[in-house]
Amino acid sequence: MARKVAVVAGGHSKFGKRYDATMRELSAEAYKPIYDEGITQDKIDATVLSYAASQFTGQGAGSALIADYIGLYDKPHLRVESACTTGTASLRAAWGMVAAGLYDVMLVLGVEQMNRVSSATATEYMSQAGDMRWEYPYGISFPAFYALMASRYMHEYDMPHDVLAKIAVKSHHYGAQNPKAHLPREVSFEEANNAIPICRPLNLYDCSLITDGAAAVVIAAEDRVNEFTDRPMWIKGIGAGASSMKIQDRESLTSIPGAKHAAKAAYEMAGVGPDDIDMAQVHDCFTIAELIAYEDLGFAEPGKGREIVENKENYHTGRIPVNCDGGLKSKGHPLGATGVSMTYEIMKQMRGEAENQSRQIEDVKLGLAHNVGQSGQFVNVFIFERGW
C-alpha cells in the first residue's frame, strides 16, 4: 500500500520579465524561503527540477545546472517534461517515488526563463510543440490552438466575447493584489473586451503572459511530515489524462477530453466530487481555457460555464473561487513553474497566508489544481486536503 504524502513547505520567486535573473537565480529565489524554514539541503533526499523548453535558454541537461546552483549537486535529481504541465508532472513523479518508499523527502522545483528571446521567437518555439509536419507549417501558435477552441465554443453555445473579457477582469483584479504577480494591475471590462487582437477571436487580454519565474515545494512521507510542519497539505487525489496530438482530430473543441478524464480520476482517488472543492487553481493559459475548465472539472454543466462568470461565483467569496492569485493571465505563466506555483498557492490559501485579505479565501479544506499542457495533450489534476 502506498504511503501518504504531504506538501510541507513551498517557495516562490517574483514572476515577471526578469532581466535581472536567469533560471539559476530564479531557482535560488524559489528554494530560499524553504531553506530559511530549516529544510536545508541535507534534509532533502532527491529532487525533480524541471523546465518545459530548453530552446529558451540553450541550456541542455538543465536539472544538473539548477541542482548544482542551489547546493543539491550531490543528491539524485532528474528533469520531467510535459509542456505546460511540467510542474505537476514533476510533482506526480516525485509523489510516486515517495509513496513507493524510494525516498522520504523530495524537493520539486519548476522554473522557466522565457524573456531572453523576443515574443515572436517565444511564439515560434511554442508553436513547435504542435505537429511539426502538419500544423507547424501553417503557423499555428498556442494562442491559435485555443482560438480554434474559442471559435467553435462561441458558435456552439452562441456566446459573445464579453464573457471571456470578464474572466480577464477577474484575473487582473486578483493579480493586482498578489506581490508575486507579473502584471499586477486591474483592467476594466472595456479595456479587456476591446484590446488588440492576437489570434481572433482572442485578444491581448485573453492571453497569459510570457513570464520568467520559479516555484518550489517540498513533499514528505507520512511518517516524516511532523519533522517539517504541523500544517501538512495532503495529496489526496491525482488524475492524469491525455488528448489527441492534432487539434483537428478532437471529436469536440468545446471541452478537453484529457481534462475530463484527469478530473474524474482525481475525484475518484480522493473520494470527493466537484461540490466539495473549496478553491481551484485552473490552467487559464487563455480565458477560453478557464471557461472550459469550469465545465471539464464539473463546476458547471457543458455550455453553462458562463453562468459562473456572470454570477461572479469564481471570486474569492463565491461558490467556487478560481485563480484568486491572478492565474496565468495576471500572475504569469513561466511554463515549467506554473503547476508548482498552483500547488504553492493552494498551500498558502489553506494556511490563511494570502498576502492580502482581499484575496484570502476563507476556510479552505480541499483545493484543486488543474494543469493543462499544450492544447490538452497532457493534463494533471491534483486534489489537496488540509491536514490540521
Place this chain on the structure above:
Amino acid sequence: MSEEKELYLGYTTDKAITPFFQDFLEALEQEKLMKSKCTKCGTEYLPPREYCQKDLSKCELEEHTEKEAKLYSYVIVDFAPETLSSKAPYVVAIGEFPSGLRLTAHITNLMSMPEVGMNLKLAFDKIDAKKITYKWLV
C-alpha cells in the same frame, strides 16, 4: 533521394522528409490530395500516415476526392510565430468533408469574417519553387 525533387509542405521548410511523405508531396504538386488507408483494417487517415494508429500496419496512399467542406473552426492569426510574421494576419481553418475527414489549412481569399459552418473549397498553391500546399477557398 538525390533524384527526387526538393519539396516542402506549407510555409516552412521541415527537412524531415520520408519516401512516403515525398510521394504525398509529389502528388500534391500535381494537385492531388492524398489520404492513406490501412492495408489491414481499412481505417482512413487525412492527413495521411504511413503506419495505422490502431494496429501499426502499413497504410497506402490514395487520392482523396472530396473537394467541398464546411468550416468546423477557425482562427485569424494576427500575432504569428516568427517564421510567419510577414504573412500575418492569416486565417487558419479546420474544414470538415462530408465523409467526416478533416483538414487544417489557410483560407486565402476571405473578404469578410469567417463563419463556422460556411462552405469551403479545396484548392492548391505553389508558394514558391519548393513550397507547395493545399488550401481552402470560400
